[in-house]
Amino acid sequence: MKAALLKAYGDVDQFEIGDIPTPQPGPGEVLIKIEASAINPFDLILRQGFMAQLIPLSLPAALGGDAAGTVAGLGAGVTRFAVGDRVVADFAANGRGANAEYGVVPATSAAKLPANLSFEQGAALVKAGLTGRQTVDALGIKRGDHVLVSGGLGSVGRAAIQYLKEIGARPVAGVRAKRLDEARALAGEALDINAPVTQPDFDYGISTAAPVAANLIGRVRDGGQVVSIVPVPVGANAAGRVTILELYHRTDAPTLDAVLEAASRGELVIPVAQTLSLEQIGAAHRAVASGAQGKIVLKH
Structure with missing residues (x-):
C-alpha cells in the first residue's frame, strides 16, 4: 500500500511516498481503507523528533492521528x-498512523461516520472533538457556569465551546481583537485575550493557545480551575492561585460518537482550511506550522 513515510526526524524533506505491506487486523481490531486524514500540530512535534525520547518511532514511520474511511x-x-x-x-x-492507504486500529478507537458528513469533515473532528469535550468534563462544568476558552476559534476551542453550550454553560471565547465578531457569533460572548487583565472574573478556564496561556490564567479567580492542553508558562500561576490540570486527549469511542452526533446535527463545525493530496504532506505540515485557520486535511 502507498504511505507517506518519515525517513528521519527533521523537516518536511524527510517525507517520501513509498510502498509498505498492507496491515492486517488482529483480534478486536478493524482495517480501514483511509479516504482522508487530518494534520495536527502534534504531528509536527513528532516529525521533528521532539518526542523521540517519550515516543520513539521505528523509522521510516507513517504519522497521522485522525482518519476517516471505510471498514x-x-x-x-x-x-x-x-x-x-x-x-x-x-x-x-506509534509510527503506523493514518497518512497511508490503509490502517489498523482497535475497534474501540473507531466510530461510525454519519451519512451527512464527508470523509474530510470526519477526519477533522477526531482529536479536536475528543479533546474539546474532555477539557470540559475534566473541570466538572455545570449548567450556568461561566467559562473562558482561549483559542476559541481553534479546532479544540470550537469543540469545547460547542459542548459548553450543549450542557447549558456560558462559554466566552478568548480571541485576538480582530476576530471578536466571529467569536461572538460562535460562543455568544467573547473578549480580547490580549487585553490587560483588570479583574479576574472567571471560575473556570480552558487553555488551548500557548502564547496566551498566562493571559487566560490571569483572568481566573483565586481558587478557580484551569485545564490546559498547552504548556503553562513558568510563573503564570503565581503562588498557585488557581488549580491547573494538564490534559492530553484519550481515545474514547462513546465520546467520539457524541462528537459525531453533534456535528451531524450541525452544532459542531470544525472548518477545513485546505484539502491536499497525500503526496502533498510536506505542504500540509508547512500550512499547519504557518497557523492555518482551520484543519489541513489530506485526501487519499
Whole structure:
C-alpha cells in the first residue's frame, strides 16, 4: 500500500511516498481503507523528533492521528462494525498512523461516520472533538457556569465551546481583537485575550493557545480551575492561585460518537482550511506550522 513515510526526524524533506505491506487486523481490531486524514500540530512535534525520547518511532514511520474511511476488514471478536461501514478513527502515535492507504486500529478507537458528513469533515473532528469535550468534563462544568476558552476559534476551542453550550454553560471565547465578531457569533460572548487583565472574573478556564496561556490564567479567580492542553508558562500561576490540570486527549469511542452526533446535527463545525493530496504532506505540515485557520486535511 502507498504511505507517506518519515525517513528521519527533521523537516518536511524527510517525507517520501513509498510502498509498505498492507496491515492486517488482529483480534478486536478493524482495517480501514483511509479516504482522508487530518494534520495536527502534534504531528509536527513528532516529525521533528521532539518526542523521540517519550515516543520513539521505528523509522521510516507513517504519522497521522485522525482518519476517516471505510471498514475493509474485521479482526476476531469485532461486532460493532461491518465491512463497508463509513467510520472515523483515532490512531495512536506509534509510527503506523493514518497518512497511508490503509490502517489498523482497535475497534474501540473507531466510530461510525454519519451519512451527512464527508470523509474530510470526519477526519477533522477526531482529536479536536475528543479533546474539546474532555477539557470540559475534566473541570466538572455545570449548567450556568461561566467559562473562558482561549483559542476559541481553534479546532479544540470550537469543540469545547460547542459542548459548553450543549450542557447549558456560558462559554466566552478568548480571541485576538480582530476576530471578536466571529467569536461572538460562535460562543455568544467573547473578549480580547490580549487585553490587560483588570479583574479576574472567571471560575473556570480552558487553555488551548500557548502564547496566551498566562493571559487566560490571569483572568481566573483565586481558587478557580484551569485545564490546559498547552504548556503553562513558568510563573503564570503565581503562588498557585488557581488549580491547573494538564490534559492530553484519550481515545474514547462513546465520546467520539457524541462528537459525531453533534456535528451531524450541525452544532459542531470544525472548518477545513485546505484539502491536499497525500503526496502533498510536506505542504500540509508547512500550512499547519504557518497557523492555518482551520484543519489541513489530506485526501487519499
